[in-house]
Amino acid sequence: MKTAEIRQRFLDFFAERGHLVQPSASLLYNDPTLLFVNAGMVPMKPYFLGSEQPPAPRVTTVQKCVRTLDIEEVGKTTRHGTFFQMNGNFSFGDYFKAEAIRYAWDLVTGPVDGGGFGFDPDRIWVTVLGPGLHPDYPDGDAEAVAHWRSVGVPAEHIQPRGLKDNYWHMGVPGPGGPCSEIYVDRGPEHGRDGGPEADEDRFLEIWNLVFMQQELSEVRAKDDFDVARPLPEPNIDTGMGLERVAFLLQGVDNLYEIDEVYPVIQRASELSGRRYGADPEDDVRLRVVADHIRSALMLMTDGVTPGNEARGYVLRRLLRRSVRAMRLLGVEDRVLPELLPVSRDLMSASYPEVTGAWERVSQNAYAEEDAFRRTLTAGTQIFDQAVSRARGERRDTLAGDQVFQLHDTYGFPYDLTLEMASEAGLQVDREGFRTLMEEQRDRAKADAKAKKGGAVDTEAYRGLRGAGETTFLGYSDLSGETTVRGIVADGANRPSAGEGELVELVLEQTPFYPESGGQDADTGEILSDGFRAEVLDVQRPLPGLITHRVRVTFGEVTVGARVRTQVDAAARMDSCRAHSATHVVHAALRQLLGPTAVQAGSYNRPGYLRFDFNATQSLTPGLREEVEGVSNEAIRSDLQVTATEMGLQQAKDLGAMAMFGEKYGDVVRMVEMGGPWSRELCGGTHVESSAQIGLLTLTAESSVGSGVRRVEAFVGADAFSHLARERAMVNNLADLLKVQPEQLPERVERLVSSLRAAEKEIAAVRTAQLLARADDFAREATDVAGTAFVGRRVEGVTGGDLRTLALDVRSRLGERPGVVALVGGSADKVALVVATTAAARERGSDAGKLVGVGAPRVGGRGGGKADVAQGGGTDPSGADAALAAIEQALAGQLR
Known part of the structure; x- marks a missing residue:
């Protein structure tokens, strides 16, 4: 079973049981405690904490995650991956243990043809919180045990475990509760018998069900906490490891060999001439390449670019570890142009945004590889010389100044030096390196x-x-x-x-x-x-x-x-106006939205500013007008602007806002506007009083990522010019429509309504014309091995219209075996739909497989279910070849 199918089965299963399907949040989710989303429940934290209202009582997702703490273990174990996907179903005060356990059991052990995963029930083990471990659970989680027994799990397959394994909390006061983990027995060839307590390589965890039912008042450790009270409404939080389920269902030994990862190993093996499975050391390197390529692709798709700090540094490390692993496999040429597109094609089925971001992603990745290749050429020579010198002097440590030279002069990554030194059997003078790096830590980004x-x-x-x-x-x-x-x-x-x-x-x-x-x-x-x-x-x-x-x-x-x-004094003054205006906007947003509206970035130039801030929803037109109003009221109030140097802690005590992720020294510069109304740590230049800003007009509001919004504005004379242009446009429209300016909204609304009505009439006529052709198509079906086959090009018909036509033609084929394949689209975009009758499916025809045969002929891909599937591409010249390929494949299926 393909990974994408496992993913979709999970979502479909819970959607059929009343869960709202939510898309994955960005890996750069707005959580100041995290570089990346590292667990499936992270986007749900506001709902569990009660700070936000959940979109529905029941939710299901497949969440993208990245963890880098175990990066050194990647490739060495069966289950350590940097990027992974976590399937989850969540209940916010709706169902609880009985339903969560029943759902999990039905999905895991349910038959494949019924939408389940088809695991043998006899191979399933579960763990629960054991008795006598916490005063609130003298009998352990006896309720969970009873529910597992009720669905058919034998008592000997239910193992009690401790608080570290089977109690969940966030590490801080808040919700918590016992959890129950589902394990699959991989068989005696993978380890000793005895359940998860005996061997967690043989008994592999695939799913953790967390039963949040208590509010914790104090948390000292994973297994040391105080319970304040029961939660008013218990919640369910579950996480199923998609990659783990995939490698079990696909019959491979580890997550690197699943269908979304292994093709990268195959391509890397072809490039290097090293056969996967022949040498354990080469295998680790090939797995590292496959894992890191996929992880880097997904990070870059979500907007991360290679850099020297935070997220950018993690991405740079992943890319450079991939390139270096290929070098150790003997490949000196560029490798990312060969490997990254393979991962793109694998991941775009589940995440179409990968394709949409490809141009930006590939440019950044390839430029990073080119830069690193130059670094490696010079740095490796210096490193080898340093190793030879150390060995010649009978030292087991590389000197700090040599490591500093590699990093500072040649841009050789410090962590790469540590890895290479370890491989050479040497230590590194880390303290000496840190001393020499003090003046270089804030190098240009x-x-x-x-x-x-x-x-x-x-x-x-x-x-x-x-x-x-x-x-x-x-x-x-x-x-x-x-x-x-x-x-x-x-x-x-x-x-x-x-x-x-x-x-x-x-x-x-x-x-x-x-x-x-x-x-x-x-x-x-x-x-x-x-x-x-x-x-x-x-x-x-x-x-x-x-x-x-x-x-x-x-x-x-x-x-x-x-x-x-x-x-340039005039330009400087305009810059001061714009920069001071960003502080005004920040303060106005916090006044109206509350303290969560924290700055996430800004840019200003003479006459213009943009300001990014944390928010989960867009600004309504009314709220946007309020922000503009509060900002201009502050400007008119002629607030005094002062800048004072003081200790960092003193500034924090005064409530000064700091930019998350920025580094500050012990002495900082605090800029105030109107005293406590706006206090920020800032090194920029500013006006002397707010009235000097003149005027501010918001021009745009948009999203720049999950949980981050952006406002843009003109300031001063540029704001006046902008308003003058808008007034001229309004006057021109009023003249064109023969109305007064104040009547424009009503007039435009009537025009839009008329246009929509006309579009509906046109759509109805077009649909009628299409359906009129359906009978002709059905009558002209050809016989392919006893199946009525309709293969037609339908120029100019796209999307839903093409699907509607295919289904209508299929219905006209009646009870006989029939397959309909239609190719439509526009001059630069091809659409492909395949539909099968029930009788055809009984004979082995599969629309999903047939569309997968035809789509590559038009330069694309496709998929779907056995009854109807869709695909697309960018090469209209291959339409006839696509239909011919589907017809040939149909004939082959029926032999």
Whole structure:
């Protein structure tokens, strides 16, 4: 049974039992305690905690998850995977233990032809909370035992276990309760008998049923907690490991060999010439590749890009471990263009968004591999030299300065150095490395490097930084005199730069604000009597060092020259307005939505801002109007804006908002607007009072990810210009429709209603025309091995219309065996539908298999059930070949 089918059977099973099917939440779910969703219940936490109303009393999902704590075990065990899918059914105060146990038993042991998974009941074991372990459960979970016995589980297959195994809570005060786990006996060849207590390799856990029935007041450990009271309404939270069920039902030994993963192993094996199963060490590497490729694909699909911090770092590590594993298998060429598309094709059946994001995902992945290949070439040579030196000096530890050089100069990942050192039988001077890294921990992020056209060797900046920090004067001054400390071009130091060149200047002090905190960099000029340069960008490539990307427009600049700096004052003021306006919007959102509306990102440039914040629902038009109103009221109130440096803890005590994920020193800069109304930790430049912002108008509100919304706005003169354009548009529409501006909504609504009515009439006529052709199609059916076959191209018919026509033709074939295959679509998109009669299915015809034969001929794929299936593609020229292939396959099925 294919993984996608297992997934769908689970959802269908619970949908038939009154559960609302919810799509998987993004892996980047809005939970500040997690990098990624790491369990199926994470998106349900607000419902269990009572902070949000669940969408229905019964819910079922298949949730994407990523766990990286056991990344070193990937490939070595049967069940450690970085990306995995968790099937879950949830009850919020609806059904409880009896129904949850009955549902699980019926699905696990139910016959395959009845929608179940078909596991042998004699191979099923369950665990429950044992007696005498907690004062609230003197008899253990006797209720669960009784329910398992009632569905047919023998007493000897029900094992009591301790609180660590069979009691669940979140690790903090809140809901908790006993749980019951379902295990499948894989057979004596996998270990000793005796149930899960004896051997959890032979007896593999596939499903955990959590019975939330208590509120915990104190949690000290997994098995040490205090119960405050019973929950007013008990809840059900279950999690079935999709990959575990897949490898059991597919008869393979581990999750790396299931249908959604193994083809990547096969392709990696072909590229390397290493046969899977021939060498245990090679097998581990091939599994690592397959697991990490899939995990990276799913992370990038959800918006993660390779980087040096947090989520981006995890993704970078997965990609680079994959590339390095292939190198250890003997493949020196690029591998991601060969492997990533295989995983894309495997995962897109369950997650169509993988295909939609492919262009962005592939570009990022391939660029990361190219960068890492360059890193490996240089870094591996240095690493080998360091190992040889250590062995020659009879040392068992790599020196910290050597590891630092690998990381800082060559960009060689620290964790990769640790892995390679371990493989070479050596330790690493970690403390020495950390000491040398203190000034380098906040290196430029990946997006800043990309903006400069690629990664730059930081060696050119390190010597300049060694002479001291660049003093920033921009909070008080927009001009001044200073000395050129250094000139950098193409990653190297230069003594001078002449007219027409693009270079980076490092000054002793500067009023130019470097891009950071969401605020664009200043622009302006750097000049002297014999030199002039236009400032295009200002960055901070290393902590404490500011660089100015300039175009030399006149003369020559040299290191040591005295120059004058001049920030573009008008642009700076517009930047101040925009940045201060982001604080205003943040405060307005928190005032209206509450403290959960926390900043998740921002960007501002002169006259414009965008602001991302945590929210689970979009802003209604009324609420959006309120946000705009509160913001402009604050602007008109002429609130004083002040910036104060203080200790981090003092700022937190005052309620200052900090950006999650940002690093702060012991001394921070707190920006206040109207005192406590808005307090944020911020290094940006601001107006002196809110009235200087002038005006703010919200222009857009959208979603940028699960649990994150974005608002955009114009500020100051740009806001006035925007409103003037909107007024002109309203006047033009009013003139066009011959109404007054205030009558526009009513007039447009009437036009839309008329259009919709016309569209319905057109659709009805089109449907009637299609169905009129159905009788002709049925009469012209050809005989294929005793089955009436209708194979036709239907130009211009798409989607639901094509399916409707196919089903109508099928109905006209009557009781006889019949198969209908129709190809429609547009000039650049092909639609394919196959439908079978009951008599045809009895003879072995399967619409899902037939559509799978035809879809590749039109450059696509498809699937479905035995009675009706759909597919599609992008190559209309293959329509006739698709129909011919289906007809041939039908003939083969009936032989």
